[in-house]
Amino acid sequence: MGTVVYSMSVSLDGFVETPSRSLDWVLVDEELHSFFNEQALEVTTSLYGRRMYELMAGYWPTAPSDPDASPAMREYAEIWARTPKVVFSSTLREVGWGSRLVRGDPVAEVRRLKSSDPAAVMDVGGPALAGTLIRAGLVDEYSVAVHPVVLGAGTPYFPGVEQRLGLRLLETRNFASGVVCLRYVADGATAQPGLS
Numbered sequence: 001m002g003t004v005v006y007s008m009s010v011s012l013d014g015f016v017e018t019p020s021r022s023l024d025w026v027l028v029d030e031e032l033h034s035f036f037n038e039q040a041l042e043v044t045t046s047l048y049g050r051r052m053y054e055l056m057a058g059y060w061p062t063a064p065s066d067p068d069a070s071p072a073m074r075e076y077a078e079i080w081a082r083t084p085k086v087v088f089s090s091t092l093r094e095v096g097w098g099s100r101l102v103r104g105d106p107v108a109e110v111r112r113l114k115s116s117d118p119a120a121v122m123d124v125g126g127p128a129l130a131g132t133l134i135r136a137g138l139v140d141e142y143s144v145a146v147h148p149v150v151l152g153a154g155t156p157y158f159p160g161v162e163q164r165l166g167l168r169l170l171e172t173r174n175f176a177s178g179v180v181c182l183r184y185v186a187d188g189a190t191a192q193p194g195l196s
Contacts, residue, residue, distance in 0.1 A: 001118055002044075002113060002116075002117050002120030003140045004139050005123050005124070005141040005142070005143055006124050006139050007124075007142075007144075008143075009026045010157045011154070013150045015154035016154070017154050017155045018154045019154050021155070027178070029175075030070055030071070031177070032145070032175050032177060032179055032181075033072035033076065034072045034075075036145075041079060043123040044120050045113065045120060046123050047085075047086050047122050047123065047124040047129060048085060048086070048088070048126060048129065049089065049129040052129070053099065056125070057095075060081070061077070064077050081098065083098070084099075084100070085099040086100050086109070088106040089102075107132060110122070128159060131158065134161050135161060140185065142183070144181070144183075146180045146181075146182065147178075147179050148177075148178035165187075166186070166188075167184040168184060
């Protein structure tokens with residue numbers, strides 16, 4: 001079976017964005033971005049809901065020409081462009097940038113993807129889609145970049161997840177910015193070798 005990894009930056013109190021959907025609190029310097037790039041190189045398919053896809057497609061295709069983009073950002077833009085993407089949406093009419101649109105049940109599609117390629121590493125971006133896949137028991141790993149900020153409110157990392165999740169800590173990494181990256185595997189899941 002393939003592996004599904006849920007990766008997000010979160011505040012210390014567990015939110016992925018402010019109530020106004022701002023990400024201005026996320027501290028991604030060159031060191032942290034390089035680490036994210038290492039993780040992205042292991043991904044064989046990115047899984048997005050509509051909002052996350054629109055956010056990513058709104059910047060990364062043009063990042064190489066952005067004069068303010070750092071070398072790590074330009075490197076990530078190349079990784080993002082060549083990574084296949086599956087976008088789950090009932091409202092989008094089309095997608096681009098190496099993406100495939102799925103209008104049907106994300107649980108059924110991710111289950112099919114996991115069983116069709118045992119070496120697949122799928123990164124799910126966005127809490128709404130991740131919550132759906134978590135409730136279905138399809139998320140194997142959690143990669144959490146905890147930022148040194150308390151937001152007080154916003155979109156939670158685990159939206160609508162009401163069942164208990166047993167997790168095992170696989171890795172902790174500290175960054176000069178104060179960000180701490182934590183990698184967990186779900187109880188009963190096998191860790192993906194090399195994904196760090």
